[in-house]
Amino acid sequence: MTAIPVLDRLPPRRKSEPCCASLAxxxxxxxxxxxxxxxxxxxxxxxxxxxxxxxxxxPEPICVCDLTPQFPQNQPTISHHLKLLRDAGLIETEKRGIWSYYWATDEGKSLLSAVKPFA
Amino acid sequence: MTAIPVLDRLPPRRKSEPCCASLAxxxxxxxxxxxxxxxxxxxxxxxxxxxxxxxxxxPEPICVCDLTPQFPQNQPTISHHLKLLRDAGLIETEKRGIWSYYWATDEGKSLLSAVKPFA
DNA sequence: CATATACATCGATGATCGTCAATGGGTTCG
DNA sequence: CGAACCCATTGACGATCATCGATGTATATG
Structure with a gap:
């Protein structure tokens, strides 16, 4: 449900009385x-x-090689999206041997849970 | 601060032992x-x-004529953005005489306040 | 009815975005 | 060293987006 507009309690405005209000x-x-x-x-x-x-x-960082097959896109696209999430501070990465591991930052986790009720 | 990767507690992986983990x-x-x-x-x-x-x-719905001067963009652009916010259910609108009034829906208000701590 | 005002819609344009094939850098294994 | 592998980067292409001038649709005024 949405807020009831205060408008309903106001008389219809005339052109002669300007619409301008002071904005918060x-x-x-x-x-x-x-x-x-x-x-x-x-x-x-x-x-x-x-x-x-x-x-x-x-519960643990995830290898890109495990992440990629979860999505229909190809490897460069996956890599591209991971970079954007990382630039926004929502995930972090670390390289170990030939594998790259990713995990969600605290920022990423809490933003996600703050926003999940709106799904 | 970000989560400490569990990775640090694990030995370096070899190519022979696959990286694959079971994903939640x-x-x-x-x-x-x-x-x-x-x-x-x-x-x-x-x-x-x-x-x-x-x-x-x-506290009250706002006339587009009051909203527009708050932004550097021209009127059609403002109208366009208002439509997108409306399509997403974040704001609502009502026409009264020659003026259009907009206000944030409950959904829009609570999404905004859920997300504000990340600014 | 003619004019003026508010604002939505349309059409065009330049910018940004999502995508992928090709390539490159770095690591492991034989 | 050379082959195999993981994954980031590059470059290109089509799609989507933000923007604005022009136009359209109401509504109000005289």
Whole structure:
């Protein structure tokens, strides 16, 4: 259910009485909303969201060789999405031998769980 | 701070011992992650995020004529972003006379506040 | 009815994005 | 050393996106 618009309690406006109201200031600074928008954009792709969810679900870091077969895309595409998630600070990576391991950061895990109720 | 990878407690892997692990199942269904990704994408643009924030901050619906001057973009662009936020269910609109009023839905408000700590 | 205003829609344009084949760097194994 | 393997990077291509001028649709005013 959505908020009941206060509008219903107001008389219809005439052109002669201007619509202009005083606006409450935004809570987010331009800088903060840029940062936040960036993180939401990183998570705002179905493939990347599923990746983050999968990684957040694991008790241990996961090898790319195990991650890749979970998705229909090819290896370079997987690698590309992992990089975007990493740039946004939602996942982290470490190389061990010939394998690369990925895991969700605390930031990534808590963003995901904050947002899951909206799925 | 990010999670300490369990990796550090494991010996380096050899090629002969395969990396493959059993993966915990993802928590989000494909369908749910599609829906959620869509909402995050709608909020994952700096202009739209600032719009949502501004609207969520107001005690009353806001006229487009008051909203538009808050942003550097032109009127058709503002209208376009408002439509995307509306399609995602984050804001709602109502026309009254010659003016269009917008307000943040409950969904939009709670998504925004769930996500604000990550700004 | 004619004019003016508010704002949604359309069409075009340049930028960004998702995708993949090809390639390269780094590691392991024989 | 040379072959095999993992995976990141590059370059290209089509799709989607943000943006804006032009236009359309209501509504209000005189």
């Amino acid at each position: 200031a935004p809570a987010l600074s331009a800088q903060k909303s840029d940062l936040l928008a960036n993180r939401l954009k990183a998570a705002g792709d179905p493939t990347r969201l599923r990746m983050l969810d999968l990684l957040a679900q694991q | 199942a993802p928590a989000l269904s494909a369908q749910k992650s599609d829906l959620l990704a869509n909402r995050l994408k709608a909020a994952g643009d700096p202009t739209r995020l600032r719009m949502l924030d501004l609207l969520a901050q107001q």
